Amino acid sequence: MRTKRDKLSASIIASIREHRRRGGAAGGVPSEEPEKGFLIASYNVHKCVGVDGKFDPYRTKEVIREIGADVLALQEADTRFGERRGLLDLEWLQRETGLSPVPIAGLTKAHGWHGNVILFREGLVRDVHQVKLPGLEPRGALISELELKGGGVLRVIAAHLGLLHRSRHQQARMIIDLLRSRADQPTVLLGDLNEWRLGDRSSLNTLTSVFGLPTAVASFPSRLPVLALDRIMSNRPEILGPVAVHDSALARLASDHLPIKARVRLDVTAGVGDPDQDI
DSSP states (O other), X not given: OOOHHHHHHHHHHHHHHHHHHHTTOOSOOOOSSOOOSEEEEEEEOGGGBOTTSOBOHHHHHHHHHHHOOSEEEEESOBOSSTTOOBOSOHHHHHHHHOOEEOOOSSOSSOSSBTTBEEEESSEEEEEEEEEEEOSSSOEEEEEEEEEETTTEEEEEEEEEOOSSHHHHXXXXXXXXXXXXXXXXXXXXXXXXXXXXXXXXXXXXXXXXXXXXXXXXXXXXXXXXXXXXXXXEEESSGGGBOOOEEOOOHHHHHHOSSOOEEEEEOGGGGTTOSOTTXXX
16 A cells, blocks of 8 residues: 555656656747647746745746746745835836736735736736635735737736644635635635645645636746646636746756646537626
Protein backbone atom coordinates (compact mmCIF):
# COMPACT_ATOMS: atom_id res chain seq x y z
CA MET A 1 0.00 0.00 0.00
CA ARG A 2 1.42 3.38 -1.02
CA THR A 3 1.74 5.99 1.72
CA LYS A 4 1.20 9.74 1.30
CA ARG A 5 4.98 10.18 1.37
CA ASP A 6 5.34 7.65 -1.46
CA LYS A 7 2.75 9.53 -3.51
CA LEU A 8 4.49 12.87 -2.90
CA SER A 9 7.86 11.41 -3.88
CA ALA A 10 6.38 9.98 -7.07
CA SER A 11 4.81 13.35 -7.89
CA ILE A 12 8.10 15.18 -7.35
CA ILE A 13 10.05 12.68 -9.46
CA ALA A 14 7.51 12.95 -12.27
CA SER A 15 7.68 16.74 -12.17
CA ILE A 16 11.48 16.72 -12.29
CA ARG A 17 11.46 14.37 -15.27
CA GLU A 18 8.95 16.56 -17.08
CA HIS A 19 11.02 19.66 -16.35
CA ARG A 20 14.13 17.98 -17.73
CA ARG A 21 12.22 16.71 -20.76
CA ARG A 22 11.19 20.26 -21.57
CA GLY A 23 14.79 21.29 -21.03
CA GLY A 24 13.74 24.49 -19.33
CA ALA A 25 12.20 25.70 -22.60
CA ALA A 26 10.23 28.91 -22.33
CA GLY A 27 6.46 28.68 -22.25
CA GLY A 28 4.54 30.34 -25.00
CA VAL A 29 6.55 29.05 -27.95
CA PRO A 30 4.56 30.15 -31.00
CA SER A 31 2.66 27.45 -32.84
CA GLU A 32 2.41 27.32 -36.62
CA GLU A 33 -1.26 28.30 -36.50
CA PRO A 34 -2.69 31.07 -34.29
CA GLU A 35 -4.58 29.72 -31.31
CA LYS A 36 -8.24 30.57 -30.89
CA GLY A 37 -9.81 32.21 -27.89
CA PHE A 38 -8.62 34.46 -25.10
CA LEU A 39 -5.45 33.75 -23.18
CA ILE A 40 -6.00 33.82 -19.42
CA ALA A 41 -3.25 33.45 -16.83
CA SER A 42 -2.49 33.44 -13.12
CA TYR A 43 0.74 34.67 -11.54
CA ASN A 44 1.81 34.91 -7.91
CA VAL A 45 4.35 37.73 -8.18
CA HIS A 46 5.71 37.20 -4.64
CA LYS A 47 5.56 40.93 -3.87
CA CYS A 48 7.95 41.50 -6.80
CA VAL A 49 10.76 39.77 -4.90
CA GLY A 50 12.68 37.24 -6.95
CA VAL A 51 14.33 34.02 -5.86
CA ASP A 52 17.56 36.03 -5.58
CA GLY A 53 15.95 38.11 -2.82
CA LYS A 54 15.83 41.30 -4.90
CA PHE A 55 12.76 43.55 -5.12
CA ASP A 56 12.41 44.30 -8.83
CA PRO A 57 9.00 45.34 -10.23
CA TYR A 58 10.61 45.75 -13.67
CA ARG A 59 11.28 42.00 -13.86
CA THR A 60 7.71 41.31 -12.81
CA LYS A 61 6.43 43.60 -15.56
CA GLU A 62 8.64 41.88 -18.14
CA VAL A 63 7.30 38.45 -17.21
CA ILE A 64 3.74 39.81 -17.51
CA ARG A 65 4.63 41.09 -20.97
CA GLU A 66 6.12 37.69 -21.89
CA ILE A 67 2.88 35.94 -20.96
CA GLY A 68 0.84 38.18 -23.26
CA ALA A 69 -2.46 37.36 -21.55
CA ASP A 70 -5.83 38.93 -22.34
CA VAL A 71 -6.94 38.39 -18.74
CA LEU A 72 -4.44 38.01 -15.91
CA ALA A 73 -4.94 37.34 -12.19
CA LEU A 74 -2.09 38.44 -9.94
CA GLN A 75 -1.51 37.40 -6.34
CA GLU A 76 0.69 39.19 -3.78
CA ALA A 77 0.66 42.43 -5.77
CA ASP A 78 0.36 44.48 -2.56
CA THR A 79 2.14 44.52 0.76
CA ARG A 80 0.42 42.15 3.16
CA PHE A 81 -0.43 44.31 6.16
CA GLY A 82 -1.22 47.90 7.08
CA GLU A 83 -2.12 50.06 4.09
CA ARG A 84 -1.41 47.13 1.74
CA ARG A 85 0.52 49.44 -0.56
CA GLY A 86 0.59 48.37 -4.22
CA LEU A 87 3.97 47.22 -5.51
CA LEU A 88 3.54 47.85 -9.23
CA ASP A 89 3.06 51.07 -11.16
CA LEU A 90 -0.26 50.21 -12.80
CA GLU A 91 -0.20 53.13 -15.26
CA TRP A 92 3.29 52.12 -16.36
CA LEU A 93 2.21 48.48 -16.58
CA GLN A 94 -0.76 49.47 -18.76
CA ARG A 95 1.48 51.42 -21.14
CA GLU A 96 3.95 48.55 -21.38
CA THR A 97 1.55 45.61 -21.64
CA GLY A 98 -1.86 47.02 -22.66
CA LEU A 99 -3.47 45.52 -19.53
CA SER A 100 -5.85 47.58 -17.38
CA PRO A 101 -6.76 46.77 -13.76
CA VAL A 102 -10.31 46.00 -12.69
CA PRO A 103 -11.18 48.90 -10.35
CA ILE A 104 -11.28 48.28 -6.61
CA ALA A 105 -13.55 50.34 -4.35
CA GLY A 106 -12.59 51.91 -1.04
CA LEU A 107 -8.83 51.49 -1.29
CA THR A 108 -6.28 54.24 -1.69
CA LYS A 109 -2.83 52.70 -1.91
CA ALA A 110 -3.51 49.03 -2.69
CA HIS A 111 -3.65 47.74 -6.26
CA GLY A 112 -5.93 44.83 -5.48
CA TRP A 113 -8.08 43.15 -2.87
CA HIS A 114 -5.93 41.32 -0.31
CA GLY A 115 -3.21 41.29 -2.95
CA ASN A 116 -5.44 39.97 -5.76
CA VAL A 117 -5.52 41.98 -8.98
CA ILE A 118 -7.41 41.26 -12.21
CA LEU A 119 -5.97 42.80 -15.37
CA PHE A 120 -7.65 42.70 -18.78
CA ARG A 121 -6.69 43.82 -22.26
CA GLU A 122 -9.85 44.89 -24.08
CA GLY A 123 -13.44 45.06 -22.97
CA LEU A 124 -15.73 46.42 -20.27
CA VAL A 125 -16.03 45.73 -16.56
CA ARG A 126 -19.66 44.93 -15.84
CA ASP A 127 -19.40 44.24 -12.13
CA VAL A 128 -16.86 43.77 -9.32
CA HIS A 129 -17.19 42.08 -5.93
CA GLN A 130 -14.55 42.13 -3.20
CA VAL A 131 -14.92 39.08 -0.97
CA LYS A 132 -13.19 38.69 2.38
CA LEU A 133 -12.43 35.01 2.86
CA PRO A 134 -12.55 33.34 6.30
CA GLY A 135 -9.45 32.12 8.13
CA LEU A 136 -6.66 33.29 10.42
CA GLU A 137 -4.70 34.98 7.62
CA PRO A 138 -5.93 38.06 5.74
CA ARG A 139 -7.21 36.48 2.52
CA GLY A 140 -9.67 37.54 -0.16
CA ALA A 141 -11.14 36.87 -3.56
CA LEU A 142 -11.90 39.34 -6.33
CA ILE A 143 -14.87 38.51 -8.56
CA SER A 144 -15.42 40.45 -11.76
CA GLU A 145 -17.70 40.09 -14.75
CA LEU A 146 -15.89 41.12 -17.92
CA GLU A 147 -17.44 41.83 -21.29
CA LEU A 148 -14.52 40.93 -23.53
CA LYS A 149 -14.19 42.53 -26.93
CA GLY A 150 -15.79 40.27 -29.54
CA GLY A 151 -16.00 37.35 -27.13
CA GLY A 152 -18.97 37.55 -24.79
CA VAL A 153 -19.13 37.78 -21.00
CA LEU A 154 -16.79 35.95 -18.64
CA ARG A 155 -16.91 35.87 -14.85
CA VAL A 156 -13.40 35.85 -13.41
CA ILE A 157 -12.60 34.86 -9.82
CA ALA A 158 -9.08 35.70 -8.66
CA ALA A 159 -8.21 34.12 -5.32
CA HIS A 160 -5.30 33.34 -3.04
CA LEU A 161 -6.19 30.67 -0.49
CA GLY A 162 -4.54 30.31 2.90
CA LEU A 163 -1.63 28.25 4.13
CA LEU A 164 -3.69 26.47 6.78
CA HIS A 165 -5.61 23.34 5.78
CA ARG A 166 -8.75 24.26 7.73
CA SER A 167 -8.80 27.80 6.29
CA ARG A 168 -8.54 26.53 2.71
CA HIS A 169 -11.59 24.34 3.21
CA GLN A 170 -13.58 27.27 4.60
CA GLN A 171 -12.44 29.56 1.80
CA ALA A 172 -13.26 27.06 -0.94
CA ARG A 173 -16.73 26.51 0.55
CA MET A 174 -17.38 30.24 0.63
CA ILE A 175 -16.43 30.63 -3.04
CA ILE A 176 -18.76 27.78 -4.03
CA ASP A 177 -21.63 29.16 -1.91
CA LEU A 178 -21.21 32.59 -3.51
CA LEU A 179 -21.35 31.14 -7.00
CA ARG A 180 -24.42 29.05 -6.28
CA SER A 181 -26.25 32.15 -5.04
CA ARG A 182 -25.70 33.99 -8.33
CA ALA A 183 -26.72 33.66 -11.96
CA ASP A 184 -25.16 30.81 -13.91
CA GLN A 185 -22.42 32.25 -16.14
CA PRO A 186 -19.26 30.99 -17.83
CA THR A 187 -16.78 31.34 -14.97
CA VAL A 188 -13.06 30.79 -14.46
CA LEU A 189 -11.26 30.54 -11.13
CA LEU A 190 -7.60 31.51 -11.20
CA GLY A 191 -5.06 31.80 -8.43
CA ASP A 192 -2.64 30.37 -5.95
CA LEU A 193 -4.78 27.84 -4.11
CA ASN A 194 -1.90 26.57 -1.96
CA GLU A 195 -3.13 23.01 -2.47
CA TRP A 196 -1.24 20.36 -4.40
CA ARG A 197 -2.92 17.35 -2.82
CA LEU A 198 -5.88 15.37 -4.04
CA GLY A 199 -7.96 12.99 -1.98
CA ASP A 200 -10.36 13.27 0.91
CA ARG A 201 -8.45 15.96 2.81
CA SER A 202 -7.89 18.25 -0.14
CA SER A 203 -9.73 21.57 -0.34
CA LEU A 204 -9.87 20.99 -4.09
CA ASN A 205 -12.64 18.47 -3.43
CA THR A 206 -14.98 21.30 -2.46
CA LEU A 207 -14.21 23.22 -5.65
CA THR A 208 -14.76 20.17 -7.88
CA SER A 209 -18.50 20.30 -7.16
CA VAL A 210 -18.68 23.30 -9.53
CA PHE A 211 -15.38 23.36 -11.40
CA GLY A 212 -14.53 19.68 -11.79
CA LEU A 213 -11.06 18.30 -11.11
CA PRO A 214 -8.52 21.01 -11.97
CA THR A 215 -5.52 20.26 -14.14
CA ALA A 216 -2.34 19.86 -12.11
CA VAL A 217 0.60 21.76 -13.60
CA ALA A 218 3.68 22.07 -11.41
CA SER A 219 4.47 25.76 -10.87
CA PHE A 220 6.28 25.91 -7.52
CA PRO A 221 9.10 26.48 -6.72
CA SER A 222 9.94 28.33 -9.90
CA ARG A 223 13.52 27.08 -10.34
CA LEU A 224 12.47 23.43 -10.17
CA PRO A 225 8.67 23.23 -10.07
CA VAL A 226 7.31 20.12 -8.38
CA LEU A 227 4.03 21.27 -6.77
CA ALA A 228 0.82 22.40 -8.49
CA LEU A 229 -0.12 25.21 -6.11
CA ASP A 230 -1.51 27.45 -8.86
CA ARG A 231 -4.69 26.47 -10.70
CA ILE A 232 -6.99 27.51 -13.54
CA MET A 233 -10.44 25.92 -13.68
CA SER A 234 -13.84 26.60 -15.19
CA ASN A 235 -17.46 25.72 -14.50
CA ARG A 236 -17.72 25.03 -18.26
CA PRO A 237 -14.98 22.48 -19.05
CA GLU A 238 -15.66 22.82 -22.77
CA ILE A 239 -14.50 26.46 -22.86
CA LEU A 240 -11.11 25.86 -21.24
CA GLY A 241 -8.12 24.67 -23.22
CA PRO A 242 -5.06 22.87 -21.81
CA VAL A 243 -3.39 24.53 -18.84
CA ALA A 244 0.34 25.11 -19.23
CA VAL A 245 3.13 26.69 -17.22
CA HIS A 246 4.89 29.78 -18.55
CA ASP A 247 8.48 28.69 -18.04
CA SER A 248 11.13 31.19 -19.08
CA ALA A 249 14.52 32.16 -17.69
CA LEU A 250 13.14 35.44 -16.38
CA ALA A 251 10.03 33.83 -14.88
CA ARG A 252 12.23 31.39 -12.93
CA LEU A 253 14.06 34.36 -11.40
CA ALA A 254 11.35 36.98 -10.86
CA SER A 255 9.15 35.04 -8.39
CA ASP A 256 9.07 31.76 -6.48
CA HIS A 257 5.99 30.78 -8.57
CA LEU A 258 5.84 30.30 -12.31
CA PRO A 259 2.78 31.72 -14.11
CA ILE A 260 0.23 29.32 -15.54
CA LYS A 261 -2.02 29.97 -18.55
CA ALA A 262 -4.79 28.56 -20.73
CA ARG A 263 -7.04 29.53 -23.63
CA VAL A 264 -10.75 30.23 -23.17
CA ARG A 265 -13.28 30.06 -26.02
CA LEU A 266 -16.61 31.59 -25.08
CA ASP A 267 -18.13 30.94 -28.50
CA VAL A 268 -18.65 27.27 -27.64
CA THR A 269 -21.23 28.24 -25.02
CA ALA A 270 -23.24 30.73 -27.06
CA GLY A 271 -26.69 31.09 -25.62
CA VAL A 272 -25.80 29.59 -22.23
CA GLY A 273 -26.73 31.69 -19.18
CA ASP A 274 -28.19 35.18 -19.10
CA PRO A 275 -25.53 37.80 -19.89
CA ASP A 276 -27.84 40.62 -18.73
CA GLN A 277 -28.24 39.21 -15.22
CA ASP A 278 -25.91 40.63 -12.59
CA ILE A 279 -23.31 38.50 -10.88
